[in-house]
Amino acid sequence: MDSKPTILGVTAGRPRPLSPNIQIYRPQLTSVLSIANRITSVVLSLGAVGLVIWLTAAAMGPRAYGEVQGVVVSWGGRIVLFGFTFAFFMHLCGGIRHLVWDTVHGFELRSIYISGWAVVAGSVVLTLAAWAASLLLAG
Amino acid sequence: MRSPLARAQGLGSAKGGVKHWWAERASAVALVPLTLWLLGSIVAHTGGDYATVIGWLKTPLASLSMIVLLLALFHHTALGLQVVIEDYVHSDAKFAAVIAVRLGCLSLASAGVVATLQIAFSR
Numbered sequence: 001m002d003s004k005p006t007i008l009g010v011t012a013g014r015p016r017p018l019s020p021n022i023q024i025y026r027p028q029l030t031s032v033l034s035i036a037n038r039i040t041s042v043v044l045s046l047g048a049v050g051l052v053i054w055l056t057a058a059a060m061g062p063r064a065y066g067e068v069q070g071v072v073v074s075w076g077g078r079i080v081l082f083g084f085t086f087a088f089f090m091h092l093c094g095g096i097r098h099l100v101w102d103t104v105h106g107f108e109l110r111s112i113y114i115s116g117w118a119v120v121a122g123s124v125v126l127t128l129a130a131w132a133a134s135l136l137l138a139g
Numbered sequence: 140m141r142s143p144l145a146r147a148q149g150l151g152s153a154k155g156g157v158k159h160w161w162a163e164r165a166s167a168v169a170l171v172p173l174t175l176w177l178l179g180s181i182v183a184h185t186g187g188d189y190a191t192v193i194g195w196l197k198t199p200l201a202s203l204s205m206i207v208l209l210l211a212l213f214h215h216t217a218l219g220l221q222v223v224i225e226d227y228v229h230s231d232a233k234f235a236a237v238i239a240v241r242l243g244c245l246s247l248a249s250a251g252v253v254a255t256l257q258i259a260f261s262r
Contacts, residue, residue: 038223045216048216055205055251055255059258095167099164133182135185
């Protein structure tokens with residue numbers, strides 16, 4: 001048995017041609033937002049782990065809470081928290097856009113671009129508004 | 140959601156795709172008010188000390204909201220990460236990865252609920 005197994009005369013093991021993927025196409029608002037929705041979902045999964053760590057520390061007592069809170073309010077922690085806030089609003093706005101699509105509305109090209117830019121603008125404005133409110137309340 | 144005819148003819152997927160799709164949407168809708176409540180509460184308690192934060196989490200509304208949030212959040216996370224894994228992992232590791240995500244989400248949700256209850260019933 002010298003010859004490799006074949007399917008329809010094609011030798012197995014040779015790289016098969018693949019259809020063009022994202023590295024071929026020019027990025028567009030639609031594709032970028034689709035990818036952003038997925039990336040933010042994975043980022044927010046890590047944020048959810050952070051929430052549980054924070055709750056557990058709070059339940060353990062003032063010392064454990066103080067240590068976690070120390071990391072949260074450090075500059076590195078604030079930058080990460082700012083990133084989580086933006087990822088949250090991006091995923092929230094993108095998710096609402098998806099829920100509207102699920103009702104079979106907003107599929108015209110014009111509507112897709114309007115809702116797409118609304119997601120971008122909404123995420124930026126809501127993130128800045130949340131941090132402005134937080135900083136104002138902190139005094 | 141499959142029509143009786145489609146079921147009888149054996150058409151469509153035999154797996155749980157429709158259930159998965161609906162559960163993802165239902166948890167997403169629940170998370171809209173719940174996550175906004177959490178963010179609003181965190182913003183409102185900026186700079187608050189330990190006693191203030193615990194005082195807030197101890198209120199029945201906050202405890203209940205946090206527990207429902209944790210359940211919806213980790214259910215949504217497990218469903219979403221499963222899709223991500225199924226899209227990129229095509230080896231035998233796929234099954235193990237999905238199980239790991241589910242167990243991880245279950246453990247984290249449980250830990251969060253236990254911590255919330257501990258705070259709620261603390262003196």
